[in-house]
Amino acid sequence: MKKKKFSYAQNKPFTLDVKPGKYAWCSCGESRKQPFCDGNHEETGMYPVVVTITEEQTVHWCGCKSSENAPFCDGTHQKFIDA
C-alpha cells in the first residue's frame, strides 16, 4: 500500500447530493472547499476538472485525487493508506 497525503483531501470519496449545474472538482488536493476548487492550485501546476451534472443525484467525488475516472471515485483509493 502507498501513502498519500494532501492538505485537505482524503483517501475516500466525498459523497454528496448535488443539484444540476457545473462543478469544478479539485484535482490538486489543496482546496479548503473539498471536493471542489477554491483556486488554491495556483502553485501546483494543476487545474480543476469541470463537469456538468444534468440531474439531481448522489455523487461520489474522488477524494484521493487518483481516480482513473476523475472527478468520480473508481475505487483507486483502496490502494492507499492514510498518511
Ligand code: FES
Ligand atoms: S476517492 Fe475513490 S478513487 Fe479517489
